[in-house]
Amino acid sequence: MSNSGQVWVVDDDRSIRWVLERALQKAGILPRCFSSAGQLLDALETSTPDAILTDIRMPGIDGLALLERLKASYPAIPVIIMTAHSDLESAVSAFHGGAFEYLPKPFDLDDAVDLIRRACSQGRRQRQERSEISDLAPAKTPEIIGEAPAMQEVFRAIARLARSHITVLINGESGTGKELVARALHRHSPRANKAFIALNMAAIPRDLLESELFGHERGAFTGAQSRRAGRFEQADGGTLFLDEIGDMPAELQTRLLRVLADGEFFSVGAHTPTRVDVRIIAATHQNLETLVAQGRFREDLFHRLNVIRVHIPPMRERRQDIPLLLRHFLLEASRELGVDAKVLLPDVEEYLCRLDWPGNVRQLENTCRWITVMAAGREVHLDDLPPELLQIRQHETVALAEGGWEAAFKRWVYDSLSRGGHNVAKDAIDVSEGILITTALQFTRGRRQEAAKLLGYGRNTLTRKISELKLDV
Missing domain, CATH: 3.40.50.300 (P-loop containing nucleotide triphosphate hydrolases)
Structure with a gap:
């Protein structure tokens, strides 16, 4: 199984460390465990993980104090706070401190692993994202943003x-x-x-x-x-x-x-x-x-x-500007609120670029403010979007069921062309093959030889396409 990232776990309970370590290894995530926050801080002087999972109540430096130090010195590392003492005050303190997510014990192990995988994914992209944000934030903010x-x-x-x-x-x-x-x-x-x-x-x-x-x-x-x-x-x-x-x-x-x-x-x-x-x-x-x-x-x-x-022009006539505006407004909202800028997952950004935005730039800006305040983690998923945008997504799902995949594909082509896309045919083939391969591998539970047979590929062909398309499988 491919490496899904590295997470450091700090908990004074040895049994919790043992259970998490085994589950993470099985999921393809590399764990490193510590019994105290001090040990973890010492280790950070020589290397850094993709994410950190810490208990909140421990001897010495507790989880919230550790979170404060991590956000001050290592702001790019997502931190998950877990505790058996699940209460509103702890949750609020964790989120105010900049936690990626709050995980109350007892937790479902599969849910915990999935959450850690998300945090690792964000952590790996965090440095690149911060670099892009820096490029987007010159000393003087542009008066009007647009490349369309x-x-x-x-x-x-x-x-x-x-x-x-x-x-x-x-x-x-x-x-x-x-x-x-x-x-x-x-x-x-x-x-x-x-x-x-x-x-x-x-x-x-x-x-x-x-x-x-x-x-x-x-x-x-x-x-x-x-x-x-x-x-x-x-x-x-x-x-x-x-x-x-x-x-x-x-x-x-x-x-x-x-x-x-x-x-x-x-x-x-x-x-x-x-x-x-x-x-x-x-x-x-x-x-x-x-x-x-x-x-x-x-x-x-x-x-x-x-x-x-x-x-x-309205937003629907300048769709190629939507990603640029999203990043700008998310950065602006994070500065106003004194928090890290949210990061949109690729499928979220792609979905937002498909919307017509009847309220135009103002609606898009307000959406970014809503996301900055309401999204649980720093990494934004489709379910983190405002309810009114999720309703549009549900309507799209109904339309897809009624119109078939051909109607959805036709809209994808139209949206790609309206965003000024080039090589749309190649992009469509790459996207289609990527969906075929990842879906087949999910269906066969990762068994590549069986997936290749179902798709009509040879085993070597499947391996080559996974590499060419840079699929994370």
Whole structure:
């Protein structure tokens, strides 16, 4: 049986060490046992395992104290905490300390071995993952992340508008990052040293919008105890970002049109105009042309705003960016919470890349935050995903049962092409052969000669394909 990793076990109970050692050896995992935390710490000075399994209550250095030292000096090693004293306080302390998992005694030996195998798998990949994360985290985080062709068009538009004061209309579905693009346009403009003021038309009550935009004079209405500058005045010399412009009431559309035409406005209750120099960037998830045709948006205002239009693509049109965004948001969430970044298993990442993400980047970011808080271990499995995403997976399973494997394969090909994949035929053959071989070996309980016969391979052919496909069997 292939080597499934090396785990160090520390427990002052000799019988527990003996039972685990035999079970792990049988499972192809190399164990090394210690009777105290001090012995393990000494051994770490010369070598390191893929994972560590430690009891929580031991003489001398207990499991939680050992966990604290390991996380400080060896953060890449997954640590499983086990104890016969299963209680909420111990579990919470273990997870707060950064434990991979909490294993209460008595435990099922097969479950324990499976958990240790998972921890070893993560440990082996941890150093590579940390290296990749370091590559993803330059001194200054990129303003906008994206490698898909549709996002490259956005970047080119920002670059072309870098030295411009021109009005820009950004359109895109909710959650695609329209304000992020607006801020990037401001940062790269001649107005970068002035204010960037944002206002969401849909978030402000209709009767307060006028005062919010244009300000008011003292005594202009009940409760106006003093003069207040509106968003236009606050943005003087800089940029005013009007989000969800399609929700702007008709009477305010007229006033906005005058500001765009004349550069001045009357605050509520004022008798003289206020002159401002403001660049307008507007955004909407709606089709303004349709609103114009329906009489819900002024056509002349539309043409004033629609000087330059920047379209932000939804996630389903930039699937190749999903892995990059997942890693970025998982790293960002880990920094905010002061924990290690979660690691998505390949099948989890592949599944997330297939989703349409109707909430777009915002939904993806929120999912990464949820995973960082709720996933039990550092290694994320499909069952660790939020319930709403698991429901989608269940629906896919039903669809597969109804449509057959051909429908699933057709979707795989489509998704691969939409992610900009090349050599899709070779990838499909490799994936298919990998599934055939691993499934046959599971069916024959690892007996290669029998698996080769079932697949119609020679024994040498099976061995060669396992090596070529780098299958972990």
